[in-house]
Amino acid sequence: MSALRVMRPEETVAVLDRHRDLFDDSTRSRVFAVAAPLGLLAFTAFAVWWLALPFDQILQGLTSLAKFVALMFPPSTGGHLDLLVKAMGETLAIAFLGTLIATVAAFPISFLAASNTTPHPIIRFVVRRCLDTIRSVDALIWALVFVGVVGLGPFAGILAIAVSDTGALGKLFSEAIESADERTRESVLASGGTGLLAVRFGLLPQVLPIIAGQVLYFIESNVRSATIIGIVGAGGIGLQLSEQIRTYDFDQVAFAVIMILVTVAIIDWVSGKLRFAIIGRRPVV
Amino acid sequence: MNYRDVMPSSIPIVSQARLEVLVADYQRVVQQRRRQSLLVLAILAVLVLLAARFGEVDLRNLIDNISNFTSYFSRIMPKLSAAHFGADVADWYWNITGWLKLLLDTILIAYLATLIGAVGALATAPLAAANLAPSGTLRWTIKRIFEFCRTVPDLVFALMFVAAFGLGPLAGILAIAIHTFGTLGKLFIEALENIDMKPVESVRSTGSRFIETVRFGALPQVMSTFASYTLLRFEINVRSGSVVGMVGAGGIGQDLFVAIRKFYYTDVSAILLMIIVCVAVIDLVTERVRHRLSGRDIRR
Numbered sequence: 001m002s003a004l005r006v007m008r009p010e011e012t013v014a015v016l017d018r019h020r021d022l023f024d025d026s027t028r029s030r031v032f033a034v035a036a037p038l039g040l041l042a043f044t045a046f047a048v049w050w051l052a053l054p055f056d057q058i059l060q061g062l063t064s065l066a067k068f069v070a071l072m073f074p075p076s077t078g079g080h081l082d083l084l085v086k087a088m089g090e091t092l093a094i095a096f097l098g099t100l101i102a103t104v105a106a107f108p109i110s111f112l113a114a115s116n117t118t119p120h121p122i123i124r125f126v127v128r129r130c131l132d133t134i135r136s137v138d139a140l141i142w143a144l145v146f147v148g149v150v151g152l153g154p155f156a157g158i159l160a161i162a163v164s165d166t167g168a169l170g171k172l173f174s175e176a177i178e179s180a181d182e183r184t185r186e187s188v189l190a191s192g193g194t195g196l197l198a199v200r201f202g203l204l205p206q207v208l209p210i211i212a213g214q215v216l217y218f219i220e221s222n223v224r225s226a227t228i229i230g231i232v233g234a235g236g237i238g239l240q241l242s243e244q245i246r247t248y249d250f251d252q253v254a255f256a257v258i259m260i261l262v263t264v265a266i267i268d269w270v271s272g273k274l275r276f277a278i279i280g281r282r283p284v285v
Numbered sequence: 286m287n288y289r290d291v292m293p294s295s296i297p298i299v300s301q302a303r304l305e306v307l308v309a310d311y312q313r314v315v316q317q318r319r320r321q322s323l324l325v326l327a328i329l330a331v332l333v334l335l336a337a338r339f340g341e342v343d344l345r346n347l348i349d350n351i352s353n354f355t356s357y358f359s360r361i362m363p364k365l366s367a368a369h370f371g372a373d374v375a376d377w378y379w380n381i382t383g384w385l386k387l388l389l390d391t392i393l394i395a396y397l398a399t400l401i402g403a404v405g406a407l408a409t410a411p412l413a414a415a416n417l418a419p420s421g422t423l424r425w426t427i428k429r430i431f432e433f434c435r436t437v438p439d440l441v442f443a444l445m446f447v448a449a450f451g452l453g454p455l456a457g458i459l460a461i462a463i464h465t466f467g468t469l470g471k472l473f474i475e476a477l478e479n480i481d482m483k484p485v486e487s488v489r490s491t492g493s494r495f496i497e498t499v500r501f502g503a504l505p506q507v508m509s510t511f512a513s514y515t516l517l518r519f520e521i522n523v524r525s526g527s528v529v530g531m532v533g534a535g536g537i538g539q540d541l542f543v544a545i546r547k548f549y550y551t552d553v554s555a556i557l558l559m560i561i562v563c564v565a566v567i568d569l570v571t572e573r574v575r576h577r578l579s580g581r582d583i584r585r
Contacts, residue, residue: 044400047393051454051535061450068445086339093340096332136564137557138528140440144545149354150347154340159347228438231532235340238438242532245444253445257437264436 072254084240088259090154091236092267094229095222098161103215105166110173117177117199127170134167139225143234154235161222161229169218176210177203212278216271223267227260361554378555384537388559390454391536392567394529395522397458402465403515406431410473411499416482419495428474434467439525443534454535461522461529472514473507480506509578516571516578523567527560 007015077084109127111117118124143160150156185202193201230238237256244252299307363377378384411417413427439460446456485502493501530538537556544552 040400043396047397051390051393051397051458053455053458054451054453057450057455061446061455064449065445068449089339090341093336093338096336097340097342100329100333132565132568133561136524136561136568138524140528140531141541141545141557144542145357146354148545149350149357150343151350155342155346158340158342224436224438228440231440231444238440241441242444245441245448248448257441261433261436265432 068248068250071248071250074251075254075258076251077255078244078249078252084237084256084259087230087237087240088263090157091226091230091238092223092263094154094157094161094226094234094236095219097158098226099165099215099219099222101158101162102165102169102218103211105162106169106173107211109166109170110177111199113170113174114177116180116182117203128174131167131170134163135171137164139164140229140232143229144232147233152233152235157226157229157234157236160234161226165218165222169214172214173207173211176207176214180206209278213275216275216278220264220268220271223264361550361557363551363554377551380552384540384556384559387530387537387540388563391526391530391538391560392523392563394454394457394536395461395519395526398461398526399465399515399519399522401458401462403469403511403518405462405466406469406473407511410470410477411495411503413470414474414477414503416478416480417485417495417499417503427470431467431470431474434463435471436467439464440529440532443529443532447533452533452535457526457529457534457536460534461525464525465518465522469514469518473511476507476510476514477503513575513578516575520564520567520571523564524560 109131112119112123113127113131115121115124118127139160142164143157146156146159146163150159180203184206185198188198188202189195226236226238227241228236228238230236230240231242233239237260241253241256244250244256363373365373365377409427412419413424413431415424418424442463443456443460446459450456450459480503484506485498488498488502526536526538527541528538530536530540531542533539537560541553541556541560543549544556
């Protein structure tokens with residue numbers, strides 16, 4: 001080949017004709033392409049107007065933010081490293097125990113909520129709606145409620161994470177059960193096994209690794225959530241953090257944030273390794 | 286030809302000696318797995334005990350006070366009677382206009398925050414995707430920034446912004462936007478790293494600059510995935526938007542916080558019900574849209 005051949009005009013037309021569907025957008029999609037950004041823009045304008053955002057405060061706010069950031073260096077423990085370490089330990093304990101309790105609670109519930117194992121569709125529907133309701137209340141609100149029940153401290157945080165994650169994990173587990181291969185269960189039934197045996201030997205071996213991966217992932221993400229529930233007094237490093245922000249001790253804020261970042265990185269690394277060992281490189285959720 | 290000539294009439298019987306070997310093998314594997322499970326359980330038990338000490342778990346306290354928890358739910362239930370149902374509901378939702386306004390505030394906070402976060406992530410993620418990034422250092426820096434933004438809890442940002450910008454929705458929007466920026470950035474990078482590189486290379490071979498490569502080679506493959514992630518995030522942000530109010534950053538959270546703390550029981554259930562219904566509706570709508578979006582990517 002010496003050179004690229006230039007297409008003749010009629011050839012160009014022929015090629016265009018052959019791939020008409022790629023070039024001819026329907027009127028509907030054209031209208032959508034214009035209307036969607038306009039709609040987003042209009043809604044944005046409405047939102048800014050409705051919320052009456054104080055744009056004149058932005059500059060002033062940014063200067064005070066810059067001041068805060070300047071105050072963060074150098075980070076300091078404020079002389080109570082032991083308190084911070086203990087709070088971080090509490091945070092980890094809250095995430096770990098909360099997720100574990102949620103797992104134990106969600107596991108049996110998820111069989112009721114999965115279409116292939118539920119005793120009755122009505123039960124499935126009711127259980128699903130209950131899980132949705134639990135899920136749509138934030139962990140922080142549950143924490144507020146539990147502080148009222150068991151008093152201030154990390155125990156309230158554990159219960160809050162446990163309850164709110166029962167909703168999320170129940171849904172995820174039931175989806176894992178639904179997507180399991182039916183044939184192994186049928187083969188257990190065909191060889192004379194009871195329904196319970198079919199679940200034990202036909203279903204669980206498929207589902208357990210997926211569930212383990214999801215639980216590890218939730219422990220990871222709960223370490224993040226557990227850092228904030230302290231703000232309402234439910235234990236963990238959030239209490240120190242919110243107090244330090246309120247008293248403008250930004251060097252200590254910086255130290256606590258660095259502690260959180262390092263801890264989360266370590267947990268991510270460990271649970272990533274464990275997850276890889278259990279299920280391989282597969283997306284979890 | 287008789288089928289007996291081609292098919293064996295019975296399953297061949299394994300010899301006793303062979304069977305014993307197989308059974309022994311099976312037993313060994315089962316034993317090994319049992320030992321493994323026991324070890325995992327033991328480690329788990331130790332961790333639970335350790336965590337229980339740190340977490341000040343007090344089961345006696347829980348048992349003593351669990352009645353508070355159950356009675357809490359009966360206390361927040363509104364007193365509705367069939368006789369004057371309308372009046373009872375009106376009494377329960379005595380502040381319906383005020384709460385609806387706050388709920389709209391919450392949705393708009395979530396909307397603006399999602400928009401800012403998504404636009405920011407869209408603009409920076411291509412610079413940090415391994416297969417597109419023009420520079421290694423820039424890629425590393427952006428990935429660390431994403432990590433920082435999603436690891437620091439949004440409420441911590443909200444507290445700081447309330448201190449800087451004053452009480453109100455602005456602090457909430459910025460806090461949730463930063464968090465959204467971090468999470469969506471990570472998801473966008475993952476989507477971009479899984480694209481088909483052939484279109485990208487063909488655009489590059491025409492001598493395009495970075496921005497044109499991304500626009501015409503990469504984005505058409507991932508736009509609907511991006512839109513789907515963003516919608517999912519919007520739903521999550523409505524939930525967070527109902528919480529940032531607790532630290533004074535706007536939305537319905539403030540009223541909910543006051544209601545819980547001051548034991549205005551029926552107000553708690555009224556506001557919670559509004560949030561739950563609102564989240565459920567948004568969940569339904571975005572799920573519809575996401576189902577239509579999925580599979581619309583131009584791939585392969």
